[in-house]
Amino acid sequence: MAVIERKILKELKDHLNKKEISLIIGPRQSGKTFLMLLLKECLEKKGEKTTFLSLDFEADKKFFVSQDALVKKIELELGKVKGYVFIDEIQRKEDAGLFLKGIYDMNLAYKFIVSGSGSMELKEKIHESLVGRKRIFELNTISFDEFVNFKTNYRYKEKLTNFFQLEKEKTFGFLREYLNFGGYPRVILEEKLSEKTKIIDEIFHSYLEKDISYLLKVRNTEAFSSSVKILASQIGNLISYSELASTLGVSFQTVKNYLWYLEKTFITRKLTPYSKNIRKEISKSPIMYFCDLGLRNYTLGVFGNVSDIKESGFLFQNFIFNILREKLCFQPASLHFWRTKDRAEIDFIIEFGKEILPIEVKCKNIRKPVIGRSIRSFIERYHPSQVWIINIDFEAAKKIGSTRIRYLPFWKLLTTSLEDILKENANHS
Secondary structure, three states, X not given: OOOOOOOHHHHHHXXXXXXXXXXXXXXXXXXXXXXXXXXXXXXXXXXXXXXXXXXXXXXXXXXXXXXXXHHHHHHHHHOOOOEEEEEEOHHHOOOHHHHHHHHHOOOOOEEEEEEEEOOHHHHHHHHHHOOOOEEEEEOOOOOHHHHHHHHOOOOOOOOHHHHHHHOHHHHHHHHHHHHHHOOOHHHHHOOOHHHHHHHHHHHHHHHHHHHHHHHOOOOOHHHHHHHHHHHHOXXXXXXXXXXXXXXXXXXXXXXXXXXXXXXXXXXXXXXXXXXXXXXXXXXXXXXXEEOOHHHHHHHHOOOOOOOOHHHOHHHHHHHHHHHHHHHHOOOOOEEEEEEOOOOOEEEEEEEEOOEEEEEEEOOOOOOOOOOOHHHHHHHHHHOOOEEEEEEOOOOEEEEEOOEEEEEEEHHHHHHOOHHHHHHHHHHHO
């Protein structure tokens, strides 16, 4: 069976010798269970004792009635010596955070690796209850570099930069496929469009039934589903809560709840405006992007039917947003966008300390460096040391005053750390 290698696997392996609970969170069907089974297999090959329990299994649910019941079950399987306990779908356990806290504080000989889909219970209460007792690992759907490595049978795993530079036609073909179908593992592994469509349909409806209806108790799933479709048609655009409420026929607060649920369940991510006035920034309208492009396309009825990528600027912008967010994970930096009343706009602003990095996204093959009005306006107002213009394949640099403008092909973001690109810029300043 084909296996898609995940970058997070090494981080999880490195954390197995830590006492803290390894808590794997992420969207439904992003591969959390499969990842846990891989870890379990690796440990067993080393002669370690393991046991696997899932709240999705009826036979296992009785062991989660109390902490004592679970401990007795673990002792039955592993004894009272060192061992590894895998618990899947923990979000199905009521008061899961307090339940795990009590187990952890017993100071048992076991290492716990726990996973669950996103929900309020998982993201909020577990987080609060397990302060200092867990490390969170967020497993998203397959990233573009993971996708390309899989599609090329890992032949270029250590030299992806060279592959992207030399195989431009193949790179663009992979980009087109990824922007169409996204990164759900089962979707990628299926060859036929009809089967891919059935899988993404099942993923979305399973999400509505299990996360939204069952876990979060949303009664009007039709309005919720419609809100997802509207947001999918507006990626990269400002969100008006009142307009959404009017369109859906629900209250303003209900719309805010829906958008909050979508973030907590790893369907969308919110981007806030850049402003030096914090109060002003919070009060401004946000922009929403989708965690998985295939799911976004499915809700709009264009899954697998995005033929001209260069006419899909917002889709490419969403793609770049996801890359930047992954790059900035665990970094002392924040990501924003910039808009003014006179309609000047910059797609992304990375703020780190007193430094700011504006990033404009162009889904096109740029032939020569042209600087637009919005970039000039931002430079005049904020005087950044550099600006990046991410595009399909053009690389160049020019200066406006003391600001260096860099044109970067999108794949450079994948194969180079932000720090290295920033250093490269400093060396040329």
